[in-house]
Amino acid sequence: MSATPHPAPVPPSGASAGTPVPAPEPPRLVVRTTRLDPLPGELTALVDLLPDERPLTWVRRGDGIVGWGEALRLDTYGPGRFADADAAWRAALARAVVRDEVRLPGSGPVAFGTFAFDDGGTGEAFDGSSPQGSLVVPRVVVGRRGDVTWMTTIAVDGTLEAPGDAGLAATARTPVHDPGRVTLTDGAVGARDWPAVVAEGVARIQAGELEKVVLARDVVATTERPVDPRWLLRRLAARYESCWTFSVAGMIGATPELLLRSEKGLVTSRVLAGTIRREPGMSDDDALLHAAHLARSSKDLEEHEFAVASVARSLAPFCSSMNVPDTPFVLHLPNVMHLASDVTAVLDPATRSSSLSLAAALHPSAAVCGTPTVAARDLIREIEGMDRSRYAGPVGWVGADGDGEWGIALRSAELADDPHHLRLFAGCGIVAASDPEAELAESEAKLVPMRWALGV
Numbered sequence: 001m002s003a004t005p006h007p008a009p010v011p012p013s014g015a016s017a018g019t020p021v022p023a024p025e026p027p028r029l030v031v032r033t034t035r036l037d038p039l040p041g042e043l044t045a046l047v048d049l050l051p052d053e054r055p056l057t058w059v060r061r062g063d064g065i066v067g068w069g070e071a072l073r074l075d076t077y078g079p080g081r082f083a084d085a086d087a088a089w090r091a092a093l094a095r096a097v098v099r100d101e102v103r104l105p106g107s108g109p110v111a112f113g114t115f116a117f118d119d120g121g122t123g124e125a126f127d128g129s130s131p132q133g134s135l136v137v138p139r140v141v142v143g144r145r146g147d148v149t150w151m152t153t154i155a156v157d158g159t160l161e162a163p164g165d166a167g168l169a170a171t172a173r174t175p176v177h178d179p180g181r182v183t184l185t186d187g188a189v190g191a192r193d194w195p196a197v198v199a200e201g202v203a204r205i206q207a208g209e210l211e212k213v214v215l216a217r218d219v220v221a222t223t224e225r226p227v228d229p230r231w232l233l234r235r236l237a238a239r240y241e242s243c244w245t246f247s248v249a250g251m252i253g254a255t256p257e258l259l260l261r262s263e264k265g266l267v268t269s270r271v272l273a274g275t276i277r278r279e280p281g282m283s284d285d286d287a288l289l290h291a292a293h294l295a296r297s298s299k300d301l302e303e304h305e306f307a308v309a310s311v312a313r314s315l316a317p318f319c320s321s322m323n324v325p326d327t328p329f330v331l332h333l334p335n336v337m338h339l340a341s342d343v344t345a346v347l348d349p350a351t352r353s354s355s356l357s358l359a360a361a362l363h364p365s366a367a368v369c370g371t372p373t374v375a376a377r378d379l380i381r382e383i384e385g386m387d388r389s390r391y392a393g394p395v396g397w398v399g400a401d402g403d404g405e406w407g408i409a410l411r412s413a414e415l416a417d418d419p420h421h422l423r424l425f426a427g428c429g430i431v432a433a434s435d436p437e438a439e440l441a442e443s444e445a446k447l448v449p450m451r452w453a454l455g456v
């Protein structure tokens with residue numbers, strides 16, 4: 001783990017996954033939250049405020065938080081990446097001076113985070129090594145919840161100034177620009193070869209090695225102009241309004257799946273698994289027929305049941321009560337429909353678990369890994385043929401009291417250091433009855449949000 005307010009994070013050289021690295025004392029954060037004039041009602045009002053090209057974002061239906069600048073960055077590695085991040089965040093908070101006049105989820109000190117899917121993989125990003133967990137504490141956060149808008153400034157060893165509306169108006173914003181011409185090329189495993197990977201997954205399931213595995217592929221986008229994440233975020237937030245649009249340390253997307261929200265002792269998880277494509281221009285009547293078909297599909301219901309069971313099992317030790325719906329509902333998105341279940345639970349106060357430690361316990365759910373977890377993860381390592389990096393890992397934010405929201409980084413892309421390149425990801429739950437060509441078509445449908453954001 002490294003705490004680096006100033007120099008760029010450096011992976012621990014030669015350290016194996018989980019090797020403890022002595023943490024330097026974190027700087028003193030000085031945090032001030034004040035109310036702002038309400039923002040206009042648009043879905044994109046928050047992302048429209050973002051001034052720079054490494055934006056921090058967590059928004060849905062116009063509410064959420066955006067941030068910019070970097071007061072502190074905490075990078076972590078290996079199997080301890082969640083626990084180390086949690087401990088480092090607590091250590092930073094222990095020294096922080098905070099005045100929060102709003103006291104809503106997302107006000108006061110917050111850290112945006114993104115974590116790699118796999119703890120034992122290489123953790124190597126598209127163009128070089130990178131951390132397997134990052135918490136980024138911005139210098140400025142603007143949040144909105146219903147009628148209340150606020151601004152938080154976070155300074156390192158600073159004073160408790162409250163720049164308020166004038167400070168926001170004075171923030172210099174470079175114009176947002178489109179990516180120009182975009183070309184897509186095969187990622188680690190080409191589209192033509194991927195059905196064979198799925199067929200291997202099906203064969204292993206039929207042989208009794210495991211019950212479900214989620215297999216994914218990537219596609220590389222090359223853009224004429226450097227990618228401006230704000231361009232993508234604006235388009236995603238406007239079109240995929242029921243999803244959580246996120247941007248953290250170059251991981252960008254609009255996920256329909258909430259790993260967990262932990263707020264004042266109540267935990268919610270939106271579990272998705274089981275998909276049917278929605279064709280462009282499909283009528284509402286046809287969409288309803290598709291939804292009915294999905295709701296009766298035994299293959300999709302089986303896929304879904306594994307995902308719900310894994311979340312319920314992982315959450316149980318932390319909770320005093322839990323509600324797991326008997327039947328899923330159908331979530332309608334512009335590109336696909338999913339079987340969805342909202343699991344809710346009351347956190348056992350004795351465990352005093354932060355949202356980060358809950359994310360660590362819930363990840364990886366069977367919606368992105370499989371059942372049993374270890375067998376599925378091992379099979380992914382063996383046959384998927386690509387490094388997932390932070391795709392399908394937790395992405396979200398944590399506040400001062402440990403509450404926060406963590407989505408699963410789906411319908412997402414990872415921006416390379418070279419801003420002309422992005423890796424787009426999509427995966428599919430595979431069970432004994434899966435058809436490899438149909439899964440390829442489903443993965444194409446899941447690539448649509450990021451392709452649409454890029455205009456390709």
Ligand SMILES: C=C(O[C@H]1C=CC=C(C(=O)O)[C@@H]1O)C(=O)O
Binds near residue numbers: 216257272366368426
């Ligand atoms: C793994 C992905 O989706 C998961 C979430 C919803 C539905 C899924 C499915 O039906 O296969 C997947 O489990 C992805 O979008 O990359």
